Amino acid sequence: MADLKLTDVEKTYGGTVQVLRDINLDIKKGELIVFVGPSGCGKSTLLRMIAGLEKITGGTLEIDGQRVNDVPPAQRGIAMVFQSYALYPHMTVRDNMTFALKIAKKSQDEIDRAVEKAAKILQLEPYLDRLPKALSGGQRQRVAIGRSIVRDPKVYLFDEPLSNLDAALRVATRIEIAQLKESMPDSTMIYVTHDQVEAMTLATRIVVLANKGIAQVGTPLELYERPNGEFVAQFIGSPAMNLLPGEVVETGETTVVKMAGGGTARSSVPTTDGDKGLKVNVGVRPEDFLETEEGAEYIYEGKVNITEALGEVTLLYFQAEKSDPVIGKLPGIHADLRGKTVKLGAVPEKVHLFSDGVSLLYR
Numbered sequence: 466m467a468d469l470k471l472t473d474v475e476k477t478y479g480g481t482v483q484v485l486r487d488i489n490l491d492i493k494k495g496e497l498i499v500f501v502g503p504s505g506c507g508k509s510t511l512l513r514m515i516a517g518l519e520k521i522t523g524g525t526l527e528i529d530g531q532r533v534n535d536v537p538p539a540q541r542g543i544a545m546v547f548q549s550y551a552l553y554p555h556m557t558v559r560d561n562m563t564f565a566l567k568i569a570k571k572s573q574d575e576i577d578r579a580v581e582k583a584a585k586i587l588q589l590e591p592y593l594d595r596l597p598k599a600l601s602g603g604q605r606q607r608v609a610i611g612r613s614i615v616r617d618p619k620v621y622l623f624d625e626p627l628s629n630l631d632a633a634l635r636v637a638t639r640i641e642i643a644q645l646k647e648s649m650p651d652s653t654m655i656y657v658t659h660d661q662v663e664a665m666t667l668a669t670r671i672v673v674l675a676n677k678g679i680a681q682v683g684t685p686l687e688l689y690e691r692p693n694g695e696f697v698a699q700f701i702g703s704p705a706m707n708l709l710p711g712e713v714v715e716t717g718e719t720t721v722v723k724m725a726g727g728g729t730a731r732s733s734v735p736t737t738d739g740d741k742g743l744k745v746n747v748g749v750r751p752e753d754f755l756e757t758e759e760g761a762e763y764i765y766e767g768k769v770n771i772t773e774a775l776g777e778v779t780l781l782y783f784q785a786e787k788s789d790p791v792i793g794k795l796p797g798i799h800a801d802l803r804g805k806t807v808k809l810g811a812v813p814e815k816v817h818l819f820s821d822g823v824s825l826l827y828r
């Protein structure tokens with residue numbers, strides 16, 4: 466299994482349309498890297514460049530220290546699993562899985578062993594003689610994954626492999642992929658998804674792509690707890706982090722911010738004397754808001770416009786004049802808060818500070 470290194474990688478279509486630039490990334494053997502980002506940010510393009518299906522127009526891609534920019538896809542030792550399973554409809558599961566090995570003129574013995582191993586990992590043993598049309602969507606996706614496992618690739622690439630599955634099957638197949646990764650701890654995997662939960666649960670590290678480049682790379686919890694700017698702060702986590710304007714009035718280990726809307730925020734993000742008067746956005750995740758007692762200090766005060774009781778939590782949508790609504794997420798059922806004015810606070814450790822879009826932790 467392999468290390469991957471991308472250095473100053475860029476992609477320009479037709480010589481003029483640049484879609485990616487300055488992509489620098491070190492992927493270690495055994496990692497499961499997830500690419501996330503808004504639609505059109507270049508996730509699939511980057512994956513396809515790694516696979517060799519798309520030309521790299523600048524920079525270098527190395528696999529195990531070897532430059533592979535001009536190496537054809539079949540010789541890169543990479544297997545790609547697509548969202549459309551692309552199985553051959555007239556071939557059995559076994560034949561679908563062994564097709565590439567037959568083309569590569571592997572011995573029957575080798576082919577049998579590879580299929581046996583993949584079928585076992587993916588629990589496909591009962592289905593080996595069936596045609597794809599006699600399988601469920603989740604089983605077909607497992608066959609598509611099996612087809613890559615038998616080739617014993619250096620790197621697995623997954624392009625939204627679960628997006629065609631219904632909600633329950635997505636969860637089940639997500640857990641299978643996590644188990645698959647555990648059963649092959651040395652395999653390197655890169656995974657593109659739109660799904661926050663997939664990214665948070667599967668990734669060893671998440672790469673957030675935006676504005677043609679990498680916004681931040683980190684473990685799921687690093688991105689959740691220490692986003693480097695407002696973009697990542699609002700992209701990771703759902704509903705998105707609230708951003709509320711204010712001005713720094715006290716600096717030090719704890720920073721005190723006077724909120725434009727009237728409250729006071731305390732943050733454990735440290736500041737220095739020079740920061741006094743700094744205009745900031747105070748960031749609080751919906752789940753980090755706490756309802757405050759009457760008379761106590763609060764960060765935000767607003768009238769609850771809509772409540773959504775999800776069972777274990779209630780989402781509170783506050784009226785906001787111009788911006789997106791401020792959202793709170795309180796444990797339990799609080800339908801009674803609709804139409805009421807509520808004051809919310811948060812512990813200083815959960816209060817983020819941004820200036821000009823950048824986290825004060827990363828200045």
Ligand SMILES: Nc1ncnc2c1ncn2[C@@H]1O[C@H](COP(=O)(O)OP(=O)(O)OP(=O)(O)O)[C@@H](O)[C@H]1O
Nearest residue numbers: 478479482484502503504505506507508509510511
């Ligand atoms: N052949 C092409 N010529 C010109 N531009 C292209 C071409 N293929 C893709 N693009 C552009 O490159 C950008 C990145 O596309 P890509 O499919 O990689 O995005 P993505 O992040 O995977 O999007 P999504 O999340 O919607 O699947 C898009 O703006 C797209 O319009």
